[in-house]
Amino acid sequence: MKLLTCPMNGPRNIDEFQSFGPVRARPDPNATADRDWSRHLFRAENRKGIVIEWWRHVPSNYFFLAERDLVSNEVIRTFDVSELPERA
Template sequence: MKILTCPMNGPRNIDEFQSFGPVRAEPDPDRTADTDWSRHLFRAENRRGIVVEWWRHVPSNYFFLAERDLVTNEIIRTFDASERRAQS
């Protein structure tokens, strides 16, 4: 059984979570062509390394961020989304 640590609810079975994909910068809607928007919405990057992803603890409906190594599938850390804004 794989365990994921929710920042609000603590360690839980991975089956209680849903992944929403990587955090990505939003293109400027006033300066972005339709082709660039479609690329942003429908094409996923397939790269190696560390990625920050959105996750949700389904029973509590709590959204948070997780850093995950795409090669080993190891979850490095989980944290509240407000911590990412504080770092920026």
């Protein structure tokens, strides 16, 4: 059984979680064409390396972030959204 540590609920079975993909910078809505918005919403980067992703603990509906290595699938750490550094 694979465990994922929820920052609020502690270690839980991975089946209790839902992934929502990587954290991405939001494009400027005033300077972005529809074509750019559709690319932002529907195109995945599909890169190797470490990424910060949105996750949700389904029973408690708690959203948090996980830093994960996409090559080894190892979760490096999980943390609350308030700990995310400001993005440019």
